[in-house]
Amino acid sequence: MASSEKKHAKANAYIIPGGFTVLSLRFDSDSVAQHNLYVKEHKVRAEKSSHRPLDRTLFVLNIPPYCSEAVVKELFSQFGCVQSVELKDHPGSSEESGPKLSKFFKQAENKGFKVGYIVFKKPSSVNAAKSHPVDVPLIVSTEEHPVKTGVQKWIQEYRDSFIEPDNLQQIVDSFMVDYDKRKKEEEEQQSKEAEQQQEDEDGWVKVTRGNKATKARPHTEAANQRTLHRELKKREKKELLNFYTWQHKNTQKEHIAELRKKFEEDKQRIALLRAQRKFKPY
Structure with missing residues (x-):
């Protein structure tokens, strides 16, 4: 692995504005079409998660849809031992809110291009990937590790979507225990x-003297x-x-109109009562 890193270091890498290194990518050795990846060392001050150590994480852009996490891990293992691979639709924090769901309960993933966070076990692997020459393409599908595409890929994904009832019950039980x-x-x-x-009715809060190490009451x-x-x-x-x-005048007008309406209704009611009480001998 040391000789490989020296070979990458001697070659010339193609760096574009923004500090990204361009890595060429081909699906197989016979493919003529070439795809470009853009890699950069992951340096985000706001990143506090231990899943992305700043000195061993490589940030990758423009990952094609046919590259899964396993394919990306095998692809970048030539630069050093890969600890973990994380593919996302957009760059962002690794902290996920809520429980971690199984792959059978997650929403369908976007099949477009993705960004990736590759964590190596050694910091030297990040430098090796950044110094890789652009004229030496990375091969996705090899004889040792073939990658399925098209109908074969769809058939494999369909078969993988099924799960044994016992395994599904175990996943559900584990989720409910955590819930x-x-x-x-x-x-x-x-x-x-x-x-x-x-708090009492007036909104006062009773404050007691506590330990010095205790924090203030959160909102x-x-x-x-x-x-x-x-x-x-x-x-x-x-x-x-x-x-x-004008609001006061409108209110007075509405009040007067309501009184007149009630007065007319009372007049009609009184006339009706008088007509009913009139003496009719025949």
């Missing part, structure tokens, strides 16, 4: 926050909703009706 555990932790956390947020969703409800009540009390002159 129940996460729900229990959330309920315990909410009960603790409710105890800390014992939870329940506390924010109660505060918003109190503010809306105060706003309704302070709201001024008929603030403008």
Whole structure:
């Protein structure tokens, strides 16, 4: 592996603006069409995840649809031992919200071009990939590791989509155990926050002296909703009706029209009662 890294270091790499190194890619050795990958060392200050160490992660753009994670891992293993490969539709953080779902319950992935994060076991592998010459293409499908495309790929994906009932039941049971555990932790956390947020009717919070190492009380969703409800009540009390002159005139007109309508209805009712009480001997 050391001789291979020296060979890459001696060759000339093609670097474009932005610090990206261009790597040429061909599907097989007989293919004439050539595809370009753009690689760069992953250096993001906001990245705090241990899954992408800054000194051993390679950021790759323009990965074609026929390259899966296994294919990318085999493709870049010539630069060094690959620890993990992560393919995504768009660049972003590796932190995923919510539980980790099985591949059988995930939504259908986008079949377009992707970006990748390749984590090597040694930092020297990143430099080897960045110094690879552009005139030496990377071969995707080889005799040792053939890659299926077209109808053969669709047939293989269709076969892989099936799962044994016992394995499916095991996956569902494992997910439900994790779900129940996460729900229990959330309920315990909410009960603790409710105890800390014992507010009276006026909105005062009882503050007790605690340990110096304890952090300030966080603003939870329940506390924010109660505060918003109190503010809306105060706003309704302070709201001024008929603030403008034209509003006051319109209100008076509507009130007078309503009184006239009631007066006419009362007149009709009284006339009806008088007609009913009139004496009729014949």
